[in-house]
Amino acid sequence: MSGGYDERCAADLANVGEGRELSRADRAWLARVVTGAVRPNRDKPLWDLAHALAGLARLTGAGAGRDLVTLALDPRLATPEALAARFAGASAGAAAADARGLTLAAPRPWRTTWAGLARLLALAEFVLTAEDLAQFPLVTGWFDDLAKEPDEAERLAKRLARHLAAYRSDHLPLLASERRFRGILGFLRGRSAFTDDDILAFWRAEMAAGERPGFRTVAEHFVTFEAAAAVREGLDGLSAAASLDAMEGWEERLTASLSDLAQGEPAASLADLLADLPDGPKVLTGSERNDLADLLRLEPFHRTRPLTALRAASFGRVQSGLANRLRRGGGGADLAARASCAEAEEYRALAARAADLAHHLGRMLRIAAALRLAATGLADDLDAEAQAALREAEADLRRIRRAGFDDRARVASGFAAMDAALVRLAEETGRFVRAAEALDRRQGLDAAFAADRAVFAQAFAAAYAGEAA
Amino acid sequence: MTGTDDAARLLAEIHAARGLLRASVPAGGPTHAALWTHATREPGRVVDLAVERAIRHDPAIARRYRSMLAAQALAHAPLAVAASDGPLSSRRVGPFALDILPAEADAPPLLILRGEGRMPRVIEAMRGEEAVRLDLGEPVDGSIVLALDPAVPEAERLGRLLGDPASAVFLL
Numbered sequence: 112m113s114g115g116y117d118e119r120c121a122a123d124l125a126n127v128g129e130g131r132e133l134s135r136a137d138r139a140w141l142a143r144v145v146t147g148a149v150r151p152n153r154d155k156p157l158w159d160l161a162h163a164l165a166g167l168a169r170l171t172g173a174g175a176g177r178d179l180v181t182l183a184l185d186p187r188l189a190t191p192e193a194l195a196a197r198f199a200g201a202s203a204g205a206a207a208a209d210a211r212g213l214t215l216a217a218p219r220p221w222r223t224t225w226a227g228l229a230r231l232l233a234l235a236e237f238v239l240t241a242e243d244l245a246q247f248p249l250v251t252g253w254f255d256d257l258a259k260e261p262d263e264a265e266r267l268a269k270r271l272a273r274h275l276a277a278y279r280s281d282h283l284p285l286l287a288s289e290r291r292f293r294g295i296l297g298f299l300r301g302r303s304a305f306t307d308d309d310i311l312a313f314w315r316a317e318m319a320a321g322e323r324p325g326f327r328t329v330a331e332h333f334v335t336f337e338a339a340a341a342v343r344e345g346l347d348g349l350s351a352a353a354s355l356d357a358m359e360g361w362e363e364r365l366t367a368s369l370s371d372l373a374q375g376e377p378a379a380s381l382a383d384l385l386a387d388l389p390d391g392p393k394v395l396t397g398s399e400r401n402d403l404a405d406l407l408r409l410e411p412f413h414r415t416r417p418l419t420a421l422r423a424a425s426f427g428r429v430q431s432g433l434a435n436r437l438r439r440g441g442g443g444a445d446l447a448a449r450a451s452c453a454e455a456e457e458y459r460a461l462a463a464r465a466a467d468l469a470h471h472l473g474r475m476l477r478i479a480a481a482l483r484l485a486a487t488g489l490a491d492d493l494d495a496e497a498q499a500a501l502r503e504a505e506a507d508l509r510r511i512r513r514a515g516f517d518d519r520a521r522v523a524s525g526f527a528a529m530d531a532a533l534v535r536l537a538e539e540t541g542r543f544v545r546a547a548e549a550l551d552r553r554q555g556l557d558a559a560f561a562a563d564r565a566v567f568a569q570a571f572a573a574a575y576a577g578e579a580a
Numbered sequence: 581m582t583g584t585d586d587a588a589r590l591l592a593e594i595h596a597a598r599g600l601l602r603a604s605v606p607a608g609g610p611t612h613a614a615l616w617t618h619a620t621r622e623p624g625r626v627v628d629l630a631v632e633r634a635i636r637h638d639p640a641i642a643r644r645y646r647s648m649l650a651a652q653a654l655a656h657a658p659l660a661v662a663a664s665d666g667p668l669s670s671r672r673v674g675p676f677a678l679d680i681l682p683a684e685a686d687a688p689p690l691l692i693l694r695g696e697g698r699m700p701r702v703i704e705a706m707r708g709e710e711a712v713r714l715d716l717g718e719p720v721d722g723s724i725v726l727a728l729d730p731a732v733p734e735a736e737r738l739g740r741l742l743g744d745p746a747s748a749v750f751l752l
Contacts, residue, residue: 176651
């Protein structure tokens with residue numbers, strides 16, 4: 112995915128997520144709070160955090176900021192169950208904890224669930240440790256002020272809101288992507304549904320306007336646009352809501368759809384699965400991985416909009432070649448030759464390679480299954496058909512000439528470590544292959560490629576003409 | 581702000597959040613919790629050797645650790661910027677004055693720490709890969725006196741580090 116955050120921000124979030132072993136949904140929540148994707152008020156989670164810490168300060172009798180830091184960082188308090196076990200039934204002053212969660216009676220009524228508190232403590236760890244702990248002493252000082260005056264939660268909330276706003280302006284460069292989404296919204300004129308050709312037409316308009324965004328980058332924005340359709344509808348309702356009551360209803364719905372968005376994210380992106388495949392045995396070579404990553408990177412478009420996936424794989428590669436050459440100031444084919452798309456890979460060839468890879472991954476899966484069965488010792492109880500499949504997989508294993516496949520024990524342990532990833536990769540590659548076949552029947556891959564080549568070549572030639580001359 | 585502007589802003593924020601969720605960054609080094617446990621330990625207690633090693637060998641982790649010390653210190657003097665001539669026999673750390681009285685025939689060098697208000701309980705000094713943390717003991721009449729006995733390796737190291745103007749000193 113392109114854009115909108117820097118490496119520091121990705122590392123700050125990863126450190127909190129891994130240290131606390133956060134679930135995917137909680138990681139998504141934290142990422143949304145950090146980028147500001149919370150409505151109607153993006154500072155609400157910080158307001159909640161300040162009140163949660165005020166409540167905990169009372170319940171634990173924390174006298175100093177460091178006590179609150181210890182609570183926030185303690186991995187043994189990272190889950191709702193652990194928090195309930197530690198605090199349920201406690202009360203002190205305005206703070207009380209019951210079976211459901213933490214409540215404050217003063218200076219204003221406030222409450223959160225144990226699950227909410229667990230998330231808020233993850234946010235506390237983030238605000239403390241952001242920027243690789245550069246602000247740790249400052250934020251601890253603010254916690255210290257709160258520990259001494261637990262009624263001053265609002266002051267802490269304001270400080271944290273300013274702190275996170277400054278962090279966003281330093282580490283989340285959202286303007287370019289905001290401009291692009293404004294462009295997409297204007298281009299679609301209120302429509303939610305769009306086609307492969309809308310994506311291409313929008314990209315061409317941006318190219319003609321001198322923006323020169325990557326086709327793949329534009330397609331990635333459409334992936335988000337599609338995933339967030341429900342959220343946008345909620346937002347429209349929010350600005351149209353006439354009364355405060357209606358507003359509250361929308362807030363809940365918006366929060367629910369923003370959470371759905373995170374839940375809808377695949378458990379791990381296909382690109383991650385590919386990057387994390389262990390190296391021994393060599394199930395996929397480097398170039399096989401790259402091919403798959405190119406085709407699957409726009410998840411879920413590889414199964415829902417195979418034409419856009421093919422365009423990004425074929426002409427996206429040409430465009431990054433152009434951009435790289437411009438950056439380097441030379442090397443390889445010249446700009447005009449690249450812009451002509453003579454080197455662009457044909458859709459039929461891309462689809463055929465994907466089919467080969469799907470076949471290859473299927474074979475790897477059968478081998479993995481055979482090895483697993485052999486290890487359980489249940490192979491003898493199988494019916495004749497399964498026995499035959501097993502023998503075939505064994506024969507396959509002996510035929511494979513790839514690094515690491517000569518050592519059966521190593522193959523078995525390697526597959527055991529990656530078979531869930533393999534199943535998903537094989538499945539998704541297969542889905543792309545079937546989507547591309549359907550596209551071929553509908554439109555013809557060769558005709559589509561020829562038409563697209565003319566379009567991309569024209570757009571590249573016009574956009575890069577200045578440098579080519 | 582118009583509806584389109586806010587929708588575009590929200591979409592950009594969601595786009596970044598989705599990107600962050602997919603960005604695979606290996607978390608490096610000990611967890612924040614492990615570092616904090618180390619930074620708040622009592623002197624002389626068993627330490628997590630892996631954490632100690634990481635702080636000693638990885639400048640980025642050492643920086644995080646110093647941030648955690650600074651957050652709980654009553655006063656601290658970060659790594660000094662200016663070099664000075666020869667070893668120091670006295671230095672100020674925030675509102676506290678630290679003096680080292682040289683050894684005499686039958687007595688080891690002494691560290692005298694004076695200051696107003698709440699007195700520190702622990703001192704930690706570090707430079708590069710070398711670090712030491714010691715209990716300061718109770719103040720008497722507003723001063724803390726600690727013998728830097730050369731026969732005790734940690735005390736000897738503290739004396740040496742305090743005399744080095746490039747050392748960082750934390751009073752906790």
